[in-house]
Amino acid sequence: MEIQPRSRRETRRLIFLIAPSLFWLLVFFLFPLVLVLAISFGQRGTYGGVEWSLSLQNYRRFFDPLYLRIFGRTLLIALTTTVICLVTGYPLAYFIATRPPRWRNGLLLLLMIPFWTNFLIRTYAWLLLLRDQGLINMLWTGGLHNALLWLSNTVPLPVWGRLLEATSTSLSLFGTNGAIIVGLVYGWLPDMVLPCYAAIERLDHSLVEAAQDLYANRVQSFLRVILPLTMSGVVAGSVLVFIPSLGAYVTPDLLGGAKSVMMGNVIYSQFMSARDYPFGAAISFVLMTVMLVGTLIYFRLGTES
Amino acid sequence: MSEQAVQLNRVSKKFGSVVAVNDVSLSIADGEFFSLLGPSGCGKTTTLRLIAGFELPTRGEVYIGQDLQGETPPYRRPVNTVFQNYALFPHMTISRNVGFGLEMRKLPRDEIQRRVSEALDMVQLPGMGERKPSQLSGGQQQRVALARALVNQPKVLLLDEPLGALDLKLRKAMQLELKALQHRIGITFVYVTHDQEEALTMSDRIAVMNGGRVLQIGTPEEIYERPANRFVADFIGETNFLEGQVTAGRPGEATVQVEDSLTIPVSADKAVGKRDVVTVAIRPEKISLHAEPPDDRAVAGVIEEVIYTGTDTRYLVRIGEQTIVTVRQQNVGVGEGASFLKGASIYLHWRLQSARLLTA
Numbered sequence: 001m002e003i004q005p006r007s008r009r010e011t012r013r014l015i016f017l018i019a020p021s022l023f024w025l026l027v028f029f030l031f032p033l034v035l036v037l038a039i040s041f042g043q044r045g046t047y048g049g050v051e052w053s054l055s056l057q058n059y060r061r062f063f064d065p066l067y068l069r070i071f072g073r074t075l076l077i078a079l080t081t082t083v084i085c086l087v088t089g090y091p092l093a094y095f096i097a098t099r100p101p102r103w104r105n106g107l108l109l110l111l112m113i114p115f116w117t118n119f120l121i122r123t124y125a126w127l128l129l130l131r132d133q134g135l136i137n138m139l140w141t142g143g144l145h146n147a148l149l150w151l152s153n154t155v156p157l158p159v160w161g162r163l164l165e166a167t168s169t170s171l172s173l174f175g176t177n178g179a180i181i182v183g184l185v186y187g188w189l190p191d192m193v194l195p196c197y198a199a200i201e202r203l204d205h206s207l208v209e210a211a212q213d214l215y216a217n218r219v220q221s222f223l224r225v226i227l228p229l230t231m232s233g234v235v236a237g238s239v240l241v242f243i244p245s246l247g248a249y250v251t252p253d254l255l256g257g258a259k260s261v262m263m264g265n266v267i268y269s270q271f272m273s274a275r276d277y278p279f280g281a282a283i284s285f286v287l288m289t290v291m292l293v294g295t296l297i298y299f300r301l302g303t304e305s
Numbered sequence: 306m307s308e309q310a311v312q313l314n315r316v317s318k319k320f321g322s323v324v325a326v327n328d329v330s331l332s333i334a335d336g337e338f339f340s341l342l343g344p345s346g347c348g349k350t351t352t353l354r355l356i357a358g359f360e361l362p363t364r365g366e367v368y369i370g371q372d373l374q375g376e377t378p379p380y381r382r383p384v385n386t387v388f389q390n391y392a393l394f395p396h397m398t399i400s401r402n403v404g405f406g407l408e409m410r411k412l413p414r415d416e417i418q419r420r421v422s423e424a425l426d427m428v429q430l431p432g433m434g435e436r437k438p439s440q441l442s443g444g445q446q447q448r449v450a451l452a453r454a455l456v457n458q459p460k461v462l463l464l465d466e467p468l469g470a471l472d473l474k475l476r477k478a479m480q481l482e483l484k485a486l487q488h489r490i491g492i493t494f495v496y497v498t499h500d501q502e503e504a505l506t507m508s509d510r511i512a513v514m515n516g517g518r519v520l521q522i523g524t525p526e527e528i529y530e531r532p533a534n535r536f537v538a539d540f541i542g543e544t545n546f547l548e549g550q551v552t553a554g555r556p557g558e559a560t561v562q563v564e565d566s567l568t569i570p571v572s573a574d575k576a577v578g579k580r581d582v583v584t585v586a587i588r589p590e591k592i593s594l595h596a597e598p599p600d601d602r603a604v605a606g607v608i609e610e611v612i613y614t615g616t617d618t619r620y621l622v623r624i625g626e627q628t629i630v631t632v633r634q635q636n637v638g639v640g641e642g643a644s645f646l647k648g649a650s651i652y653l654h655w656r657l658q659s660a661r662l663l664t665a
Contacts, residue, residue: 212378217380
């Protein structure tokens with residue numbers, strides 16, 4: 001069969017169909033992006049405006065040890081968040097996907113319910129849990145400490161002294177990298193679970209039985225059959241968690257306190273307090289490039305295996 | 306009889322309140338081609354999965370060889386399975402698929418390579434090793450699944466309707482090929498199918514199952530010629546069932562009154578008493594049609610319908626007032642048409658032992 005040239009009418013219809021999304025991408029994505037790129041080559045005006053130029057000075061400034069350290073910490077936090085989401089989210093997805101079908105939607109719903117609450121409020125809730133006078137520390141220095149005190153009076157053992165000392169002062173949870181990671185993991189876990197669930201649910205269970213029939217024990221059948229065949233979900237989930245974690249702003253702002261800062265907060269402060277638009281734009285671009293390159297490499301690795 | 310390969314000892318399997326396998330006992334000899342035959346939902350696949358270890362029995366014992374299996378997981382059982390949909394690993398090449406079992410058992414690399422290529426030769430797929438399963442036809446995938454199981458030289462090969470997805474011609478060819486292969490390598494095959502013709506063609510022995518129970522175990526000939534009950538007679542092949550009351554019985558022979566004016570002669574290998582209500586089963590091809598009564602046991606009838614089906618002609622014959630029996634005659638001649646025409650008065654005749662008394 002010969003391929004017919006597209007009729008004029010069909011071409012017109014196609015243009016009509018893609019026009020809205022094309023318009024959207026041009027006006028709300030490409031144009032702002034070009035604008036930010038242009039600003040990043042400019043210089044900060046005396047009173048905060050942008051003086052247009054073609055200088056690489058802002059990019060050079062990014063390599064200042066101060067910013068590199070923050071960038072390194074941001075990368076570490078985002079990677080840790082992704083790994084924790086993966087090792088907790090994948091088993092959860094596996095559990096849900098292997099329940100009887102009538103249970104699955106209900107369990108997924110349970111996973112989603114907390115996310116009907118505003119993200120900011122949920123992050124504030126963590127603040128109430130983690131801060132020095134928060135719930136966790138109340139239980140630590142109150143409940144647990146008193147329980148240990150009672151135990152040490154009832155059953156004298158040498159270990160109590162150490163434990164009593166540890167529980168007498170509150171834990172500094174708030175304002176640490178750990179607090180940020182907790183908040184991010186909490187925030188992005190469903191983004192890991194859902195793609196993993198979709199991949200695992202699609203997996204033909206007879207393949208797992210075939211592996212076990214061919215002498216693969218549970219670990220071997222997981223590593224050789226289940227994991228490779230659900231890799232698409234792992235890759236998609238990891239990207240969906242890593243990217244927003246790398247650019248996180250609200251979570252580190254609320255849970256990181258003054259001590260722990262991520263790149264998102266630096267960008268924010270450049271735009272909002274320092275009024276240095278060009279530098280903020282340059283950092284944004286570096287971050288975006290890292291995300292893009294990282295994601296591409298990751299996808300390549302993930303689809304190869 | 307040689308050594309046993311598989312033995313089930315009063316095995317039951319329940320899923321919740323559903324009894325999938327109900328008190329099944331059977332013993333499969335070493336080197337035997339054994340089929341589990343029955344309609345869907347009869348428990349045949351569950352029985353196979355109990356042997357493979359994918360399910361554990363609720364009650365009873367499963368032996369493979371002399372070994373009680375208990376809760377032994379599938380990966381420690383000396384059996385391999387050919388799955389219904391083949392279950393080839395889509396992300397591995399054919400070679401990796403076939404070599405998977407050997408790799409898991411940590412055999413040396415060069416031995417794996419040698420045995421994989423031998424196995425692919427055996428199923429007539431030489432040189433296909435580097436392809437992916439998706440690049441193969443259904444029939445080829447089926448052969449790969451077979452090679453992947455057989456390469457491990459299992460004590461017993463379990464096959465779950467392996468030919469179900471193939472078209473009729475290919476299925477017929479594969480039936481003979483599988484049977485020949487099994488004969489050549491001498492491994493015990495346990496074969497699940499709902500296709501009675503397939504079971505008859507391939508098996509040394511067949512277990513007919515229904516409702517989780519084994520109804521009869523026997524050679525294809527025993528199952529076909531001497532069905533133990535009505536279900537077996539009905540499921541395997543075509544059968545005329547006539548119900549009636551025993552009017553006279555002596556050892557080996559009885560007469561059954563089907564209607565007021567219709568009595569038929571039957572064979573009775575078990576004792577039947579007068580007035581017992583029984584079912585008589587007669588295969589359509591065991592009945593002959595005659596213009597004149599060949600002896601005093603012939604039954605008179607009228608041809609109601611003549612159906613030409615290629616190899617055979619089927620006659621629906623009314624005997625008595627309202628009893629219709631099917632008679633099958635092979636079309637030996639060419640273009641001669643049916644021997645008898647619709648509406649003709651004829652006589653039916655069968656050998657005594659062809660009319661079987663069934664009690665259930």
